[in-house]
Amino acid sequence: MISELRGSLLRRSPAGVVVDVGGIGFSMLVPLSTFRELGDEGSDVHLFTYLHVREDALDLFAFITEAERSIFRALISVSGIGPKLGLAVLSGLSPEVFHRAVVEEDMGLLTSVSGIGKKTAQRMIVELKDRFSGLDVSSIGGAGGGREDTGDAVRALISLGMNRNTAREAVLRVQSEAGCDLPVEELVRRALRRGA
Numbered sequence: 001m002i003s004e005l006r007g008s009l010l011r012r013s014p015a016g017v018v019v020d021v022g023g024i025g026f027s028m029l030v031p032l033s034t035f036r037e038l039g040d041e042g043s044d045v046h047l048f049t050y051l052h053v054r055e056d057a058l059d060l061f062a063f064i065t066e067a068e069r070s071i072f073r074a075l076i077s078v079s080g081i082g083p084k085l086g087l088a089v090l091s092g093l094s095p096e097v098f099h100r101a102v103v104e105e106d107m108g109l110l111t112s113v114s115g116i117g118k119k120t121a122q123r124m125i126v127e128l129k130d131r132f133s134g135l136d137v138s139s140i141g142g143a144g145g146g147r148e149d150t151g152d153a154v155r156a157l158i159s160l161g162m163n164r165n166t167a168r169e170a171v172l173r174v175q176s177e178a179g180c181d182l183p184v185e186e187l188v189r190r191a192l193r194r195g196a
Contacts, residue, residue, distance in 0.1 A: 002026075002060065006046045012038055017062065019045055028062035029083070031072075031090035032172065037064045052076075052083050059083060067095040078127045080120065088115050092168060093151075101151070102128045109151030114168060153187040160192070167191065 005028075007021035016029045017038065028049065030038075038045060047062040048069040061083060063069040068090055075086040089098060092113040101109040102125055110121035157167035170191035174182070182190070 002049050002051050004048055009041050009043050009045050028060045030062050031087045034064040071095045078124055085115050089113050099132050102132050112151040112154040152184045156188045
C-alpha cells in the first residue's frame, strides 16, 4: 500500500492534486483542508495517503496530516459512507472538531456538513463513538486547522435565511482567509458580508 508521498506539486485544484515523485505523476483526491495547506505548484510536499480499491478503479486520497487520514479511514468504515462523503466531512471539519462532534453526539455540527443528514450523522455516532472515546486525535500526528466554531456559525447563517451550502462555503472562506480563531459572532458577520 502507498502510505506517504514526498515530491513536487505539479498541479493543484480543489478536486485533486498531481505530485511528481521520481518522474512519476501521482494523481490524488484531497479534502479542502489539505488543498488550502498546500503551497504553490512546484513546491515540495509531503502527503499521507490512502489507496481505495474498488472493482473498477484505484483511487489515491491524500491528506496533509496523519490525523486527517485516520479520521478518513474511520469515516469510510461506517456503513453507507464512501470516500467522497469522507472527503466532504474533512473539507468542513478538522479531525479534532469531528472527533468532538461524534463523542459529544453533536448532531447539529455533523449535519452542518453538506451531504450529511440526520440518519447518516446518527450512524456515525453509533459506529464511531466507542472507538473515539479513548482516542486523543491531537496525538495522531498533527492537527490541521481547528474549526470548532464552523457548525455554530453555519447554523446561525441558516437561521438567518442563507441556504446550507452557501453558509458553509462562506464560513470556510472566512476561516481560511482570517484564521480559525475568530469568535462565532465575527465569523457570522464576515460570512454574511461574503454571502450578500
